[in-house]
Amino acid sequence: MAAPLELSCWGGGWGLPSVHSESLVVMAYAxxxxxxxxxxxxxxxxxxxxxxxxxxxxxxxxxxxxxxILNFLRKQKYNADCELSAKQGADTLAYIxxxxxxxxxxxxxxxxxxxxxxxxxxKPWFASRIPFPxxxxxPGRMSRGALNRILLTRGEPPLYHxxxxxxxxYRDAKECLNLLSHRLGTxxxxxxxxxxxxxxxxxxxxxxxxxxxxxxxxxxxxxxxLSNLCRLCDDIxxxxxxxxxxxxxxxxxxxxxxxxxxxxxxxxxxxxxxxKMDDNLRQSPQLxxxxxPTLKLTPAEEESNSLQRLSP
Amino acid sequence: xxxxxxxxxxxxxxxSPVHAPPRRFVPLLGGVATEPWxxxxxxxxQLRGEQILLSDxxxxxxxxxxxxxxxxxxxxxxxxxxxxxSPSGKVPFIHxxxxxxxxxxxxxxxxxxxxxxxxxxxxxVQKAEMKAYMELxxxxxxxxxxxxxxxxxxxxxxxxxxxxxxxxxxxxxxILAYQKQWEVKRKMKAIGWGTKTLDQVLEDVDQCxxxxxxxxxxxxxxxxxxxTELDALVFGHLYTIxxxxxxxxxxxxxxxxxxxxxxxxxxxEQHYFEDRGKGRLS
Numbered sequence: 001m002a003a004p005l006e007l008s009c010w011g012g013g014w015g016l017p018s019v020h021s022e023s024l025v026v027m028a029y030a031x032x033x034x035x036x037x038x039x040x041x042x043x044x045x046x047x048x049x050x051x052x053x054x055x056x057x058x059x060x061x062x063x064x065x066x067x068x069i070l071n072f073l074r075k076q077k078y079n080a081d082c083e084l085s086a087k088q089g090a091d092t093l094a095y096i097x098x099x100x101x102x103x104x105x106x107x108x109x110x111x112x113x114x115x116x117x118x119x120x121x122x123k124p125w126f127a128s129r130i131p132f133p134x135x136x137x138x139p140g141r142m143s144r145g146a147l148n149r150i151l152l153t154r155g156e157p158p159l160y161h162x163x164x165x166x167x168x169x170y171r172d173a174k175e176c177l178n179l180l181s182h183r184l185g186t187x188x189x190x191x192x193x194x195x196x197x198x199x200x201x202x203x204x205x206x207x208x209x210x211x212x213x214x215x216x217x218x219x220x221x222x223x224x225x226l227s228n229l230c231r232l233c234d235d236i237x238x239x240x241x242x243x244x245x246x247x248x249x250x251x252x253x254x255x256x257x258x259x260x261x262x263x264x265x266x267x268x269x270x271x272x273x274x275x276k277m278d279d280n281l282r283q284s285p286q287l288x289x290x291x292x293p294t295l296k297l298t299p300a301e302e303e304s305n306s307l308q309r310l311s312p
Numbered sequence: 313x314x315x316x317x318x319x320x321x322x323x324x325x326x327x328s329p330v331h332a333p334p335r336r337f338v339p340l341l342g343g344v345a346t347e348p349w350x351x352x353x354x355x356x357x358q359l360r361g362e363q364i365l366l367s368d369x370x371x372x373x374x375x376x377x378x379x380x381x382x383x384x385x386x387x388x389x390x391x392x393x394x395x396x397x398s399p400s401g402k403v404p405f406i407h408x409x410x411x412x413x414x415x416x417x418x419x420x421x422x423x424x425x426x427x428x429x430x431x432x433x434x435x436x437v438q439k440a441e442m443k444a445y446m447e448l449x450x451x452x453x454x455x456x457x458x459x460x461x462x463x464x465x466x467x468x469x470x471x472x473x474x475x476x477x478x479x480x481x482x483x484x485x486x487i488l489a490y491q492k493q494w495e496v497k498r499k500m501k502a503i504g505w506g507t508k509t510l511d512q513v514l515e516d517v518d519q520c521x522x523x524x525x526x527x528x529x530x531x532x533x534x535x536x537x538x539x540t541e542l543d544a545l546v547f548g549h550l551y552t553i554x555x556x557x558x559x560x561x562x563x564x565x566x567x568x569x570x571x572x573x574x575x576x577x578x579x580x581e582q583h584y585f586e587d588r589g590k591g592r593l594s
Contacts, residue, residue, distance in 0.1 A: 090522070090527045101451055145502075149502045152498060
């Protein structure tokens, strides 16, 4: 825990600390669990070429996929799930699987495969942040990787063609969003009032879809109709990412507030106890406390009495 | 036997099969709901004794369990080229009336269109949970089974290649087995499992079983009194893992750690397979 934790990830835009889903998941989890991460934006460097972004670097190890990074942080005692029951932990795993199977193909398609979106938004954004020769190669490679992933997991062999799966993956994604919305209901986060791993994953997948301006937007429109999911993203953005990815003050402020709250509760409890003890003492049948009030009154009376005694 | 109206030819054992492309699955509309479930509905899978693999057997058993739970009669037919007859390339598939439907998800929807459903009594949040847990099983258990069969060199060499190519003459058996292995390895790489070691995969299986065990708790089924398609799917995978002999017992050991899952499998086996007289699970 003393070792500095450095996270390399893609930079931000459209009000988000990062445009890349997996990087967002790790950043959100770090904020929720209070892990002190130093964000190392890899824009304008050659780091993106290795393809395994986000990467967590510590003094003695390098951890690369979001699930592994979260496990590593948990082992370092930065755990955002400590208040969850066993069943809620199991539900988290299940919902993350649902996100990866049903929502991720459509998100990848919207960003990387849909021609209008890719050529007008995604490619220029990434190309402007990658140094020259690589900017001609890397966005294309990422796009092909996304297409590959969609076809291999959802395509039907041997006629691997994107047209046949497009309708199916968008239908699945809309269903997945509806299911998430039903599960969230009206509560602030998925498991009560404190955010957990599932909130980090949902935020990571949904926030880019919600915020980035696309020409072809039918999935985004569907998401905007589910107001509780949009509210969740906005809440997390406003509370945890107010000062941008570099500052830790919102999270720090939250922790200070939480500590203050705990301290005030303790002090209140103590003072309640003291009051109760005082009440008990007063109500108990003892002569001594009763004398005290009379003693207090008597000095004035005594003086007047003594004066009276003296006077005649 | 009735000829199927698909492009893949139905072959008798002993003939070399035609490596034909499968027909595209056209979504069902309209007249499906009006026809009742026929008596001669059939489920096709690969040959039970020599050919079928762990993951395919799990999928087939899940569909059989689901249909038993819905009280719909189904006859199981084993064909060597079932994979090629299937409209999506995956087994099992069912042939009902004049429709062919493959894989558990579409079969559940098809059966629902016919008016039978196991999950009608669930509210929206429970349905969301059920779908999430089904994806968990597909994401972790099924992928782990595929990994173990095709990407683990020991198992692939000793068991999978031999079984997958067994109905075909040399050199077709080797060619088809290597082609399938290449496809599976490509998929594993695309979803990020290409760099995982066997121990990490077994750890994932353990995590998945732990989640299922915690969700099941002490209830008889996942959504208390009535079984749903989630129960059928979990039963299919766990029963197959427990009863299939591989090069090592590590996979079944991971499942055996959870006694409520074992009791769950036993309960479904007794209630839906032995009692109905349908007997014979592989």
